Amino acid sequence: MAVAPTPAERFIQGILPENPVYRQLLGLCPTLAVTNGLQAALTMAGAVAFVLFCANIVTSTIRHLLKPHLRIVIFTLIIATFVTITDRFLAAYMYGMSKLLGPYIPLIIVNCIIICRCEVCASRQSVFAAGADALGQATGFALALVSIAAVRELLGSGMLFSVQVLPESWPNWVIMILPPGAFMTLGLLVGAVNWFEQRRSEQAESERG
Amino acid sequence: MLYFTDIILIALGAALVNNFVLYYFVGICPFIGVSRRIDMAIGMGFAVTFVISIAALLSWTITTFILMPGAPLSKFVAGWFMPPDAAAKVDLTILSYVVYIFAIASSVQFVEMYVRRFYPSLYRSFGVFLPLITTNCAILFACLIIFSHIVGVDNPADVWDLGKSLTLAVFGGVGFTIAITIMAGIREELELCDVPQSLRGAGITLLVAGILAMAFMGFTGVDSGLKKAMTPSPVQAQQSSRE
């Protein structure tokens, strides 16, 4: 049997080999919806990280009390509670951001990443391992969000973090900020990641053979 | 008449102009996952439409009667412990997300059991999609939109009643069905195409979805135009009244 990954390995796994967006195609709704600017994307990633971390820790703490047929209900309850808390904190301390993200913060509840991590990892592992796993997955999610947002914001408005980066003469590709741009950017990036991955495995194979 | 206009505008907006999938990006997971065959896509679409309507009914009822400030039930219960004017301010809206997701989860499970018991053939064809729907953002999103039109609305005339809420839900589901069926049709044809290896699967689907979203952008402004056509311009009305 394979050796169970250490917490550190779990952390690294989440960043690229098991990246929730590019490799597992989970949590696509916020990935598409909030990536028209880097600030919104980072806030979203932070919110998801907080919820994921808290939900993983709590689930892992009570993992011995869970009954199989009620576990999903309990995961949902935990996640929904933390999402509500996040939503209110954003509304109280980052009002503009909260207004910009609008319904996509409560939609974290149905983000498959979190319930998937609770089910796959946190309900079976120690608190420490679950925490590391949450951080890894959250970092991977944040990286994916930031990469998409960077492409869209740069091409769509010539800016990064609302600071003009490209010369003023850049004809803003408005379509990148609109919904179609989101789909296309994600599609091409998924293709690019697959391509790299394929090339790497081919190289590894040719080295072996 | 005005009410009728509102209903039409809400329906049109939810189904086409602000399509749940292609404009708001909710329900992407089934949109990518279950759009490989047209019959499955239609099954998923109907299942979503059905559940979304039930969820809208429940969330409207719960919000109006329990959660919102001054809701009859919470006001009544709080009235036992505190003066009525304070009781009217009891605000339970913070529970809304938790309550909605629970209402969705349990109604999905209830529908699943019911259909399985009484319509086994129907259960065979679309029952398999029901568990997937619990974590479908489109349902929760519809509840949230309805919530935003009940709580915190400045103008009492703009607060949505059950009819408007259900319209949004049903036509949101119809919009989802339209989008996922078109997508499935395109993907069936894509099977015959020589797609670059790395783009196969999710990549090409997302690119096609982008083009589809672009097509749906053509609907933008249709609702505002229709609204102008259906309501006499107030300025004109004012001018004519002056004459």
Add this chain to the structure above:
Amino acid sequence: MIWVTVSLAAATMVGMAVTMSYILGWANRAFHVDVDSRVEAVIDALPGANCGGCGYVGCSDYAEAVVAGKAPVSKCTVGGDSCAAALAGIMGVEVAQSWPYRPIVHCGAHYDDRLDRAEYHGEKKCSAANLVAGVQGCTYGCLGFGDCERACEFDAIHVIDGLATVDYEKCVGCGACAKACPRNIITMIPFKYERMLAVTCSNKDIGDEVKVVCKVGCIGCRACSRFCSLFHMEENLPAIDYDKYCGDFMEELSKAVQKCPRKGLVLMGKPSPRDQEAVSDKTLPRVIEADFKTTVDDTEWWG
């Protein structure tokens, strides 16, 4: 105020949880469907990938079919033998000995054997060429554009000299090639032995017409069916009854092979030690691309 709100919120949540669990508990009893406990056991034993590889909609559908006795226990390709054994344990049946299924290409015509060819300017795919009449005379035989080769994940089928040829050393029997072939000339048969006899033609036309389009195609002479009872003729084409196929028929079969005027009965499968010895000093032929090249500019068919 504070305490009323807090307790009201808590009470709402608990009330909701209680209502929910009562309604669902009631529904569970009221809408109870008698599910054979074996179905649940089978579902648990299956991998739950819902891949549809068994030919059913999902694992639960297959489980119901197994319990109803409509499906054999060995259909799950993902779970493999251990899964089949587990299902057999639940169902109280023995796993019937299952043979590995391998593809057979029912065409034996290499490029030069085919007659009445025409230049084909279209996309170099069987699925596309199949839609065009007159690419080659035979409307049943292998087109040689390698749709099967592209479908194979295991590099186990190649177009050699215009004919799809299975590499049985590499083949795992996934059936992808059989699905990919637009002319349906690849079938999956149970390999009871290392090498199986196969009819290498799919042409159902009468002999004279076959001779016009192919040098090796079956002319429907019925010689094989006269010498061996395993053959029966279907629309001018012999078919082998693989259910009955076994060593007892070896003599009859070899006679049929000898009598076939077109040498269209061929043993397929892993090469025998004798074959390997015979070719050990020769270099194996390279894979040759199908040579249906157009004489006009390559880009023209795009319009």
Add this chain to the structure above:
Amino acid sequence: MSMKPLHPMEPIEPGKLERLKRNYLVQAWLVLMLALFFGAALAGVHLELAPKIAANKTNETYVKIPEIILGSELAEELAQQGEALIVEPHTVAVEKEQRRIVYTIYEASYPDGKLAGWVAKSSGQGYADKIELLIGFTPSVDTLTGIFVLDQKETPGLGNKIITLDWRQQFSNLKTLQPIEVTKGGASDPNQVDAITGATISSRSVTGIVNNAVADLRGPLTAMANARGK
């Protein structure tokens, strides 16, 4: 007392404790406990943060009021002097086409009590979604002082130019007596504004919302101003 031998097939009567354990409410004790705990915790969070969120919401409007009424330069000057306008919210209900429309009106006055102007919040359908506006009036309600876009989802790069100061400034000093018109290419008449290139509908939507609000509110606001003057 001799004990009856237990028949092997006879079901054993479940004990009280057993029955209790099978009750689904008891099975779900963890869910109920969590629901109780989380419900209380959420209410706590709400009580803690609700005032702050409410303040955020009103502030969003209030910080814009001086700029709309006085213009950005004067507003800054006032802020530098460490003084602020006193803002008092009212609601005005207007009956129109059998429908009751409620406007939120902010009455702004200088620290010395002199009326500085009125700001009304109004919203309507834009090209893509709802547009929410703040509209400023002079104390006598005969002239607009300016508008501000609180919320919009117009097309980026085209329709969303309605938020730029350049375009909004066209609305300051327009008379309220006749409706504002939108023209393409060079406003010549006093009550005309230029449409944004490529976003005529967005421009018309904003103008329509302003015209609506002006038509609805000119009467009530004048009455309020007069009442205050007395």
